[in-house]
Amino acid sequence: MVDSTQEENAPASGTEKRPSSWLSKSLLAAAALVLVVGGVWLLHLSSGWGVKIAGIGEHPVTPSAVSDGAIQVRGESVNHLRAYVDGRPVSVHVGQGHAEIRPEDLADGRHELRISVPSVIPLLGDRSFTEQFTVDGTAPQLATEKSLSSESFDAPVTVSGTAEGAARVTVAGNPVPLDKSGKFTTSMQQPPATIPVVASDRAGNRTAVDVTVNVTHPGMRAVHMTGHAWTSDQLREPVLQMAREGKIDTVELDIKDESGEIPYDSQVPLANKIGADKGYYDARKVIDKLHSMGVRVVGRLVAFKDPILAEASWQSGHRERVVQTAGGGAYNGGYGNFSFTNFANPAVRQYNIDIAAEAAALGFDDILYDYVRRPDGNIDSMRFAGLESAPGESIASFLQQTRERIREHDTFLGACVFGITVTRPESVGQNIPMMAEHLDYVAPMIYPSHWGPGEYGVANPNREPYKIVHRSLQDWREAVRGTNTQVFPWLQDFSLGVAYGPEEVKAQITASRDNGIDSFLLWSPACRYTTAALSARP
Structure with missing residues (x-):
């Protein structure tokens, strides 16, 4: 004869551990899913953060430099990137580990560059980066005498003038100071027959003038x-x-x-x-x-x-x-x-x-x-x-x-x-x-x-x-x-x-x-x- 009381009170085999085991597995699965999704998302983000844009910054750039590939994008995601300047797509030339952005015919002034980098997961969309840059194709206005007269070959001459829009002036290859109004002056001992004067701005535009030095001939x-x-x-x-x-x-x-x-x-x-x-x-x-x-x-x-x-x-x-x-x-x-x-x-x-x-x-x-x-x-x-x-x-x-x-x-x-x-x-x-x-x-x-x-x-x-x-x-x-x-x-x-x-x-x-x-x-x-x-x- 079976004792009914004992039968009712006896626990079924394994019934006390089932809720705890199920919950643990669920939590582990959820955690794994979060890690995968988070990893993918971080990978998506990191694909963008690995991109670096070079060639534009605080200094203006010339139109010719831009069209020749001065703007470069470096990183692992450059093979399929897209580029836009002022909202218009521009050509991208991909090299080994970098891409060159070559917009044509940019006017002087401010422009916006947008780089679109593809994601490793298409559903997550592309990552975009935007940077402002300035184009300057106007060369400095250099005014100086093109011909100087000297009384003898050993006499010094003074080269002076103005360089409007210039950040730097060199005379015979040597930098000379510019005042706030763009004026410069320098004296040369035993000058050469031709003195090159070059004015350049921050973008790299240059204006050059050759100044000839004439020594007064005694006649014949x-x-x-x-x-x-x-x-x-x-x-x-x-x-x-x-x-x-x-x-x-x-x-x-x-x-x-x-x-x-x-x-x-x-x-x-x-x-x-x-x-x-x-x-x-x-x-x-x-x-x-x-x-x-x-x-x-x-x-x-x-x-x-x-x-x-x-x-x-x-x-x-x-x-x-x-x-x-x-x-x-x-x-x-x-x-x-x-x-x-x-x-x-x-x-x-x-x-x-x-x-x-x-x-x-x-x-x-x-x-x-x-x-x-x-x-x-x-x-x-x-x-x-x-x-x-x-x-x-x-x-x-x-x-x-x-x-x-x-x-x-x-x-x-x-x-x-x-x-x-x-x-x-x-x-x-x-x-x-x-x-x-x-x-x-x-x-x-x-x-x-x-x-x-x-x-x-x-x-x-x-x-x-x-x-x-x-x-x-x-x-x-x-x-x-x-x-x-x-x-x-x-x-x-x-x-x-x-x-x-x-x-x-x-x-x-x-x-x-x-x-x-x-x-x-x-x-x-x-x-x-x-x-x-x-x-x-x-």
Whole structure:
């Protein structure tokens, strides 16, 4: 018989533990779910916090910098990000570990960049980041004198001006202080021929001005001598006598002539290699002798009419150094084969600059370029390998290179130019205002015999030397106005169609003086000069 009381009071197996076990499992499951969801949410958040935007901040940026990829996004989520500027989608260029945002044509002012980063769980949506930035494409306004005048090579010069909108100004690479109104001033001891002045703002916009430093030339009353003429007693002694009598104060002597020969004892390696160095005279001895007499010495350097360099270059495969025809042959143009070298070629330019620098170091007071031009004639019939600008610009930059180099030796730079280029600058690539920025003087060849009938209203210029010289020099003075560059004309001391004697030569000198120009150079192909046309300085 079973005891009913005991049966009722006896607990069923396991009934007391069931509620506790179920609750524990439920709580564990809920906790796990919270951890998973929280982890996913944190992962969603962290995918955004891992993104970093670079390239924009407290400083403005230029439009070009922005379009070139200055704004970069770095992080693990950049592969699928989207970018918007001012609400409009912009292109994104993805690289390794970063993306570049490249909006185009942004106007100056404030802009908003929004980056949308995809979530690892699509249901949670994308994460967006917004940053403000400023675009500034306006360069500072830099105002300074482009040409300064100095009394000597050793005298200091003062560079001053204003730089509106600039955060920084450098003069010759050195920072100078700006006051609150944007003004700056600095003094330079022994300045170079060209002083670069650069104004920049916080965005990186720059405005640059090259300030040329002109040292006042003492002037000259000169005659021309070839290298061969100087070695001739019959031609040299009359010139020295003119100097003793005070009728001239300068001798202009060839240091590279129209044939490409270098008549002095040059040590320029390329000159020796191509056989241009002839050593007809000892440069130091000539200079020392003339300087002991109080006579200045100008080295005439024929630049781009150079048959020796041209032919050597052509034969050695450097045809880019030679002016070519439209068909690719060596340009003749009536000057002879291999007559003109290419003024745009770096090797040709360097060769001439090296000769100029060597002559300056030897003691020549001036370097006077001749044939610093392209050949005359139709430019469409010529090819200049490597020319990336107008001929006039290229030639002016060549003069700037030369001037900077020879200024180290306190040497002046001049250039012989065609008389007609004052009104026809592209006839041979001689843009006078451009050239004048990098010259101490221009020497226009205004020989009366070289003008056509009716020029400057003169019916027969060759028979009216005073009129043609006087009238043409008025244009020349105007062409260099404001540059501190002087005009020293070449005058005619030879007969061509009309016999020239003391009166004709003297008429040209008087015409120059009546224009306020007391300097001149006389040209005689035979190097024989009309002494009676000259008088000693008072």
